Amino acid sequence: MSDLNVRPGPVPPDPALVLIAEDESEIADILIAYLQRSGLRTRHATDGHEALTLHQMLKPDLLLLDVQMPHLDGWKILSEIRSRGDTPVIMLTALDQDIDKLMGLRLGADDYVVKPFNPAEVVARIQAVLRRTRAGGPAAKQILRVGPFQIDLDSHEASVQRDGQRQTLELTLTEFKLLACLMRAPKRVFSRAELLVNCLPEGDTQERTVDSHVSKLRKKLEALDIQGTPASVWGVGYRFGAGA
Structure with missing residues (x-):
């Protein structure tokens, strides 16, 4: 009987974790389905306080953040996230005024998607941001x-x-x-x-x-x-x- 002497290869990294902060359950369910179909892990927060708690606990690779959240709006959440570090954030909102887009970008958002949206486009934007932010391996100390x-x-x-x-x-x-x-x-x-x-x-x-x-x-x-x-x-x- 031959000895194959098989050595285990390197363990592949876990799929990226996307935290979805969205209070409309139908929209969240659609996003979760599309993201999981693309091989990404997801967690869902239904209000602003839960979003900050899950961000602190899970250290997600990206936050998909609705502006009009209960208890704590997206601007406040983004501000707090930026005080903690550089987690990539894509704003997801029904607001389509230039001033709102500028506010999100000034506060440190990485991208901006306006409702109604094509879920496949949202997935593509998330993947583009993740490629850019994960290209260098583990994040350097901030x-x-x-x-x-x-x-x-x-x-x-x-x-x-x-x-x-x-x-x-x-x-x-x-x-x-x-x-x-x-x-x-x-x-x-x-x-x-x-x-x-x-x-x-x-x-x-x-x-x-x-x-x-x-x-x-x-x-x-x-x-x-x-x-x-x-x-x-x-x-x-x-x-x-x-x-x-």
């Missing part, structure tokens, strides 16, 4: 660096280099989100409305609240002898800093 500042998005830590040593910044969640948002595009000026949607907790609707949080962040940095961050741009909003 770290932002601008000047002496460093933000680790994975561990949610912010620090600054002072006198040859790295010092941790004790920031509130909102202050952390503000600093991270400004550091992503340090030369860009963000309006108060953008920062309100991007960085402040659900329920805060007054743009002047942004000024209060920015002022507190600035005072913490000034205590470390860091001046002009964030920088005010009169009549527009804020940017990372005058020297960026």
Whole structure:
């Protein structure tokens, strides 16, 4: 009897996991069927809070996100997802105004699909985004660096280099989100409305609240002898800093 000496080959990677955040069950069922038929794994969230919980638990490869979700809308969900890292997000919505598309892209959406849609096209868009984002293998650690500042998005830590040593910044969640948002595009000026949607907790609707949080962040940095961050741009909003 011969010994075939068969060695197991490498284990193929699991199919990509797509988290579908959609409150209309008929639409979700159609998307699930098409995605599974294409070899993708799926999970379904029916409201905004569930979407964030499942995202934290499952670490999906892509989030298909409806804007008009119960309890927590898609803009708030996208903002929170972006504060956690770079999970690819495709917005799925009945809104077809250019301003809505621009809002999604400014907040970090990777693509935008308008209802009514062709499910096969949605699958094609998802596959295109996954090819682009998975081409480099496992995602690199998400770290932002601008000047002496460093933000680790994975561990949610912010620090600054002072006198040859790295010092941790004790920031509130909102202050952390503000600093991270400004550091992503340090030369860009963000309006108060953008920062309100991007960085402040659900329920805060007054743009002047942004000024209060920015002022507190600035005072913490000034205590470390860091001046002009964030920088005010009169009549527009804020940017990372005058020297960026």
